[in-house]
Amino acid sequence: MTKADVDRVGFIYQITMTPDGKTALVAYNGLDEPEAVVVEVWDLRRKAHPARRSTLKVPGSHLYGLSVSADGKTAVAVRNDDTGAIVWDLTDPAHPATVAELDHKDHAERTAALSHDGRRVVLGTSKGGVDVWDLGDRTKPVHRATMDDDFRDVYAVALARNGDLVLAADFQGRATLGPVTAVETGQAGGSEAGPRHGDGRPQ
Template identity: 25%
Template sequence: MALLIGTGVPVGLRAHTVSQARAIALDGIKQRGSDWYAADLLGYVAVLTHSDGYTTSALAETLIEERRGFLPGTATVIDVALSSDGKLALISDAQEGSGLWRLERDPEADRENLTGSRFTTLDRGFGPVALSSDGRIAVIGEAASGDIKMWDLVGAADPKRTVVRTGNFKERLLDVSLSADGMTLFAGFENGSVEVWRLGAEEKPRLLARVREHTSGVRVVSASADGRKLLTVSQDSAIVWSLTDPSHPGLSSRLMSAEHAPGASGWGGGVMSADGRKAIIDRTIWDLTDPARLTQVGSLSSPAEGGTPVAIADDGSIAATVDDEPGGVSRIDPVIIWGLKDPSHPIRLATLKVPVSQSWQLAMSGDGAVIAVGTRAGGAYSWLLPKLRSSLIRDACVASGPRRPPPGFWESISEIEPPDVLNEELFNICSRL
């Protein structure tokens, strides 16, 4: 007679189920790259047969690899920007210069990913970059010289270049940002100053304002879509600016890192949502509804090194951070996708990993569905994510809808005995997760 465990399940039966589930998961891993439908199906069935760390992580890795694309012709990525629809990427590369890539679905492939193709090189230089929401205006800066150039991409075959600023190596340029329409440019410099420029396809760029309220380098400039609100972050402080009159930026609020991040070396990363209502400063989440009275509403777990990059969807509901933990040994830092609908309780929705090198720059499309990541030595990658609500596994299942395998299909992809779940008449993977 079989020995029973506390739940009333025979130990021998339970051991068989666990072994069966893990064998099915392994078959799913083997199908990666050759048959993504089979890899997904096997992964889901393994989780339904027995859900544990092995089966769930195997399925998550399959989904992540299936949805990952590479941007060929990239090597050492300095910065990356995306158009709001996620179809255009602007990449600055220390070896390859700065150029544009199209991100498209391959209709003949069974993968749920985007294919990157470089269609133009804009400049042999490299540095911080920005792209307007519609992908029409591209801005490329050179960090060392402080030079800034813009391109009007309305004629993609022959982009029109304009020199915005000649820095003459007087001030190191750290970051640039654009309003959604690409008509207002913001730039942050190592000496603590911030510049506001007016751009136009038919007019010469004009410097509207230059302010200096930071005592250290401005590593982040992040503008709202309408260009009326700006977040700037330096090691010592974070400032929210009112730009009702861009020629006279008004300081709405200032946060000091010494007060809000005691014991840390200072701030370095940050971003503001396009609607101007939410911001992330390193790992703290802030409500900017009243820019004169900022309210901390939450924080992200697993505190990372200060200065790690962060991106956020237009409405602030999804965010991404590079999980650059101090003392990490793998140096392949994953990108964490966060659900922020309730910012007081952020949900860790997915973990994205690049095959090699260290993730250190990232960008997100307006709806949070496309992620672009630049690495220090492994080029740039993209992910096409499902509409994330609760977890990558369930949300990807709902989006793609794996169904009951047709007769004979299971035997063609696995030698493992089909689990009982496949013999049930009302078989629906997603409803059981």
């Protein structure tokens, strides 16, 4: 974001960048359009002269989550109106396209994490735990499983590089680590971190 952009930005909600530092997404509420969240796609290959390639607009007053794949070709944004997550095709960063929306049983998505190759995304929700989606075909996403246990209000998720290990944290002060392969077979348990009693039992 250039210095000239500051005057039209109210609050920056989310930022994300590819591991190679070549592509970044910035989400903010634009003062010119308070009823929408603005998401800009930036080319950072020339560090001294970053270039804004395109601008997307998401209805609503906030953006809960934003994630981009390592190759910069897929991005997922989580809206704040409980209507799910948006999948964008950024293959041509100058002409991004909305290719799908992810919403499973009104789980109220809150956060997202994409695998390194962009073929899997996990969504933390406020009602149904962690949803696992297959984006092998981005235009036809498949809901693979839900990691629920007694999770509620999941506000942060992370995926290992290969997409086989998920870490999720909820508002009860717990972080749980588990293999996505176990999630997909209905064995949602994992290793729980967070506050514990002196005997090792979770609080």
